Amino acid sequence: MRIGVLGTGMVGQVLAAKLAGTGHEVTVGTRDPAATLARQEPDGYGNPPFSAWHAQHPDVKVGSFADAASHGELVVNATAGAASLDALRLAGEANLHGKVLVDLANALDFSKGMPPSLLVANTDSLGERLQRAFPDVKVVKSLNTMNALLMADPGQLADGDHTVFVCGDDDEAKAQVTQLLTEAFGWRDVIDLGDLSAARATEMVLPIWLRLMGTLRTPAFNFKVVR
Amino acid sequence: MRIGVLGTGMVGQVLAAKLAGTGHEVTVGTRDPAATLARQEPDGYGNPPFSAWHAQHPDVKVGSFADAASHGELVVNATAGAASLDALRLAGEANLHGKVLVDLANALDFSKGMPPSLLVANTDSLGERLQRAFPDVKVVKSLNTMNALLMADPGQLADGDHTVFVCGDDDEAKAQVTQLLTEAFGWRDVIDLGDLSAARATEMVLPIWLRLMGTLRTPAFNFKVVR
Numbered sequence: 260m261r262i263g264v265l266g267t268g269m270v271g272q273v274l275a276a277k278l279a280g281t282g283h284e285v286t287v288g289t290r291d292p293a294a295t296l297a298r299q300e301p302d303g304y305g306n307p308p309f310s311a312w313h314a315q316h317p318d319v320k321v322g323s324f325a326d327a328a329s330h331g332e333l334v335v336n337a338t339a340g341a342a343s344l345d346a347l348r349l350a351g352e353a354n355l356h357g358k359v360l361v362d363l364a365n366a367l368d369f370s371k372g373m374p375p376s377l378l379v380a381n382t383d384s385l386g387e388r389l390q391r392a393f394p395d396v397k398v399v400k401s402l403n404t405m406n407a408l409l410m411a412d413p414g415q416l417a418d419g420d421h422t423v424f425v426c427g428d429d430d431e432a433k434a435q436v437t438q439l440l441t442e443a444f445g446w447r448d449v450i451d452l453g454d455l456s457a458a459r460a461t462e463m464v465l466p467i468w469l470r471l472m473g474t475l476r477t478p479a480f481n482f483k484v485v486r
Numbered sequence: 487m488r489i490g491v492l493g494t495g496m497v498g499q500v501l502a503a504k505l506a507g508t509g510h511e512v513t514v515g516t517r518d519p520a521a522t523l524a525r526q527e528p529d530g531y532g533n534p535p536f537s538a539w540h541a542q543h544p545d546v547k548v549g550s551f552a553d554a555a556s557h558g559e560l561v562v563n564a565t566a567g568a569a570s571l572d573a574l575r576l577a578g579e580a581n582l583h584g585k586v587l588v589d590l591a592n593a594l595d596f597s598k599g600m601p602p603s604l605l606v607a608n609t610d611s612l613g614e615r616l617q618r619a620f621p622d623v624k625v626v627k628s629l630n631t632m633n634a635l636l637m638a639d640p641g642q643l644a645d646g647d648h649t650v651f652v653c654g655d656d657d658e659a660k661a662q663v664t665q666l667l668t669e670a671f672g673w674r675d676v677i678d679l680g681d682l683s684a685a686r687a688t689e690m691v692l693p694i695w696l697r698l699m700g701t702l703r704t705p706a707f708n709f710k711v712v713r
Contacts, residue, residue: 371609377608380607380690382603416712450698450701451701453697459693460696461694464694467684467688469687470687473680474677477713479713482709483648484707485647485648485707485710486643486702486706
């Protein structure tokens, strides 16, 4: 499938590499492709610059947000949550119209100290905000409750015996995303939480995820719904 | 140990029964003990009235919130979250002073429809509100992320292979609660999330818990932190 990945950070890189490696045609999109490719210093988390990653993944095309959205039959939002609405506006309604958008962003608010709180919570969610801004896009919220390495390769932890959630208002879109989760990424336990208002629930998992990362001193953990 | 349990609903009943059954001296507290004992009709969830439960548990004493708090060396807040601050005021600062308060309440807001949202979230929590109102009480937030039957008997699901969280500002109080969790209830995986501000994180688990109950059509599930 042709897939557009919005965002060239750690999450975008890991997902783009995995999707390209499983036979999909991937274009990653960024605000300013020339600047992203020219950057030589590590990012704020000490990761190598995008250009170093791209040199190892020449099969992944790089373009603007609009290029990536236009390329994809399915589009993945891997931008930082606080910037997602802007990124989608740059991607353009015409390039997103009618498509499935997998939203795995979390709108973290670092302005009130660490650990961050959420910019939107409880009675609304980032996923719903994106859906309201782009009513003709089929938003599916998923993969926002674990580390990027586990998103793309759940089998590296406990042989994949843990859980990922999906929610959204379009059943066909959720089925398509669920197929990608199981076939491309190897997820075995996908729980459908219902309509997109369940994005409130999965986005509100972030605070305990962040606390656990602090306590366990690793991002290599995930939740399993034991039943 | 002498334990006071505030609240005579399902949660209070299950915990009081388990604590009494493991050798503790338990008094449950309610706003109006005479009215609670006189009620003959089932509660709003169809559970038998308190008096029927109490007839089967004559070893558990029944009193006012103040009686239960005064009796307990350790006090459990099993009241509905929206009513917890009132219940603690009725219990009385003098009866709570210096004691450990295990807060397992969730402040659910049913006024905006189903599933409920939270009355306090994201940048504050019920646990912290209770701590601020009673600075000389040692609040430990725990057990608020699963169904009452699992709180008191985790072994009935997957042989107890799932997780409970504790947080609070007093390490000795957390150690005492952790001992109760493991020895009285049988918890095997207790994760200490740090100070009481982590109550924001565990209380924000409720929305996904409620969604999962709707999806799985049972409250008999819990989260395991796989690591």
